[in-house]
Amino acid sequence: MKIPAIKTTHKIIFGDSRYMDEIEDESVHLVVTSPPYPMIQIWDDLFKSLDDRIREKWEELEQTTDENEKERIAYQIYELMHEVLLPVWKELYRVLIPGGIACINIGDATRKVNGIFRLFPNHSKIIEHFEKIGFVTLPYILWKKPTNKPNAFLGSGFLPTNAYVTLDVEYILIFRKGGPRRFKPKDPYRYASKYTKEERDRWFSQIWNDIRGVRQNHSALARRTAAYPEEIPRRLIRMFSIIGDTVLDPFLGTGTTTKVAIELKRNSIGYEIDPNLEPVIKEKIGANQRRIDSPFEVRFIHRGQ
Ligand SMILES: C[S@@+](CC[C@H](N)C(=O)[O-])C[C@H]1O[C@@H](n2cnc3c(N)ncnc32)[C@H](O)[C@@H]1O
Numbered sequence: 085m086k087i088p089a090i091k092t093t094h095k096i097i098f099g100d101s102r103y104m105d106e107i108e109d110e111s112v113h114l115v116v117t118s119p120p121y122p123m124i125q126i127w128d129d130l131f132k133s134l135d136d137r138i139r140e141k142w143e144e145l146e147q148t149t150d151e152n153e154k155e156r157i158a159y160q161i162y163e164l165m166h167e168v169l170l171p172v173w174k175e176l177y178r179v180l181i182p183g184g185i186a187c188i189n190i191g192d193a194t195r196k197v198n199g200i201f202r203l204f205p206n207h208s209k210i211i212e213h214f215e216k217i218g219f220v221t222l223p224y225i226l227w228k229k230p231t232n233k234p235n236a237f238l239g240s241g242f243l244p245t246n247a248y249v250t251l252d253v254e255y256i257l258i259f260r261k262g263g264p265r266r267f268k269p270k271d272p273y274r275y276a277s278k279y280t281k282e283e284r285d286r287w288f289s290q291i292w293n294d295i296r297g298v299r300q301n302h303s304a305l306a307r308r309t310a311a312y313p314e315e316i317p318r319r320l321i322r323m324f325s326i327i328g329d330t331v332l333d334p335f336l337g338t339g340t341t342t343k344v345a346i347e348l349k350r351n352s353i354g355y356e357i358d359p360n361l362e363p364v365i366k367e368k369i370g371a372n373q374r375r376i377d378s379p380f381e382v383r384f385i386h387r388g389q
Contacts (some may be wrong), residue, residue: 099387101334102171113329115186122165123193123204158197165222183265191254209254219259228293250293270359
């Protein structure tokens, strides 16, 4: 079906997404995001900077010698990290339209606390929080990461019983605000956004094992993005939005969601707390080479300026 050419707009806001005052209620159609993962070491400092209670608990953990107490404090830190994410999830409920969808890419964490290896099941904590807010939980996707370390099994070699299962999947949790979204009959943008049968069969099955990883790069900045190949937002945006919709990423990182939204003719809004990522985002979305007649407009907004 033919649709008129559209110009999309993309806002990149450098600020904390626990408050998204720049976005009106019920104005976003889809959320695609990957938050910092609680209890994964590379995000420890960020969580400490976002909540003093987390910083204090880490200090307490380091000073305690009592083993049971250490276990208890580690669990409190895990819960506090999820509490830091909670205001963002509440904002998503406010800004999504009825029937709008939120896709959250999250991995669980394993970590030794007090010398004992254990799992922190981030995905289950996020489901619990979204349900408390009022979201409807939909069947989720397990994204099986291509393993680049086939021998990285933890535990006791080939002898039962003390080996651990490797964490080689991430979750793409899918939530909806209320019942299914409504469209006007024969909406031309919806028809123009159709996927093929082959795409439908592959994308709507629960295990995705055909996504290639992004090349490993060891700079601290690049490590944050290594876990988010473009193919993930590309599929999710095509599965759960139509041309002309607005897609939000409250944890934008290097701007992968914006890049794919531009490519798929969706509008977008991204929040990123770290202003040092501005040049990386600009490079990724080609903001420096844009022509005056280009089919999209990008605005970089620094809060308080
Ligand atoms: C896992 S990374 C996202 C990677 C991203 N998918 C990409 O393509 O690069 C999470 C990002 O969220 C940012 N962040 C964490 N807490 C935030 C907050 N409260 N508000 C805005 N950004 C935040 C971090 O600085 C980090 O860049």
